[in-house]
Amino acid sequence: MLGDDRGQSNLDFLFGISVFLLTFLYAVTFIPGMFTPYQPGAIDLSAVAYRTSAMLAEDPGWCNSTAAGGLPGNSSWEDHQDCLLRIGLAGDRGHPNILSLNKIKALESLVASDYTLVREKMGLNGSIIYDINVAVEMNGTSLINAPWPSASSQNIESIERVVLIDTGKELFVDCNNPGEQYNSNMLNVTLNNLTSRDRDITIRIYNLTAAYPIGLAQDPIRVVSLSGNAISLPPDDYIIKLNGEVKNSTDFGFMKGDVLEITILNTAISDPIISAVNIWANSSCMPGRPVDYVYDPVFKQKSVCYPGIMRVEVWSYAFS
Missing domain, CATH: 2.60.120 (Jelly Rolls)
Known part of the structure; x- marks a missing residue:
């Protein structure tokens, strides 16, 4: 008669089944996420928030106005909101993260009058509609006091940038020249x-x-x-x-x-x-x-800039 000297304790069984269950649960939660980028319309909110903040801080915007003469198009959209194509807050492309106070105030006014247009000109009104809230502070003072929508969605992506606020040019009169x-x-x-x-x-x-x-x-x-x-x-x-x-x-x-x-x-x-x-x-x-x-x-004109913070929040009910 053949003998069997092998055995299994309760501890071995519990350890084995625990490893199996942990592996199974990991696979269940991880594998669907692998296919998320290939699903139609699936976009990472963090990428949208970063892209929007970069556009606002590094791009001056664009409008289709011919007021400046020459070919249509210039970056002074704050003065030509009737032909606005793209919103940006930078003073010019050569100086990213230096925001124009005039553009900030134009955005504040535009949000109050036509928030849907603001969302569209920021590229947030496509197949997936995103909502946005932009805050700019200088020396602890809020520069945008506009009726942005409330973020009732639980999935919100926020990003902050340290910026400079260009308050405009001043005539500098040195009284000791x-x-x-x-x-x-x-x-x-x-x-x-x-x-x-x-x-x-x-x-x-x-x-x-x-x-x-x-x-x-x-x-x-x-x-x-x-x-x-x-x-x-x-x-x-x-x-x-x-x-x-x-x-x-x-x-x-x-x-x-x-x-x-x-x-x-x-x-x-x-x-x-x-x-x-x-x-x-x-x-x-x-x-x-x-x-x-x-x-x-x-005596020359010079731009006067102060340190500030720009905060961008983005959310979409498609991800709620």
């Missing part, structure tokens, strides 16, 4: 070469040599009409900042090391057409000659 004379109480900024008056203008006065505080004169901001008449602007037509802080009155002093920014609203220089802006101080600290806002040989 050795080639200039600073013997005037008035800074006379001429606007004759300013071709577009649909945007505000900003004048930045800095590098003063005064060792004691200088003040602004009474009614310090005046505009000069084409006929030569000087008109005092009311405070609602301009914004004054000292070292980045908005001043609600002119009762303050500035001196060496301070930066004075004065923004004139576009409505104050466009109707009627204004030929110059005069900024009056109570001491001789300003250039003794007229300064051209656009083409001055010494």
Whole structure:
């Protein structure tokens, strides 16, 4: 009679069946995912979020306008939303991740008026419809306060980018340039070469040599009409900042090391057409000659950028 000396304990059986069940469950959950890329319309949300954020941060957008002359098409879609082809927030292709504040504000306005168009011009309105929420913050302040849809879907992909916000060009007036004379109480900024008056203008006065505080004169901001008449602007037509802080009155002093920014609203220089802006101080600290806002040989316009964050959220109910 043949003997059988083999045996199986309960522990061996439990170990074997556990390995089998784990392998089986892994196969059940993993194998269907292998075929997801080959299913019609199946797209990874993370890829959509990345593509959309890259388009917004690196592309200036495009419109079919001929306003600039020449062949149809330019990137100033924020000024020609009636012929918008593609939305982008970059100032130009040569400087990715530097967003234009004007384009950001145009997007805010467009979301409020036609969210479906925004989704379409971002490439999110195809065979699979995606919803989107774009937030841009600068120094902790939200720059887009628009009625984006709420993300009720549980499957949301979010991506953040560190960006710079280009707030526009300012005229930089250096009050310590050795080639200039600073013997005037008035800074006379001429606007004759300013071709577009649909945007505000900003004048930045800095590098003063005064060792004691200088003040602004009474009614310090005046505009000069084409006929030569000087008109005092009311405070609602301009914004004054000292070292980045908005001043609600002119009762303050500035001196060496301070930066004075004065923004004139576009409505104050466009109707009627204004030929110059005069900024009056109570001491001789300003250039003794007229300064051209656009083409001055010494005092130049420069872009002013601040750090910010752009956050893009994308979701689709097709993946809910």
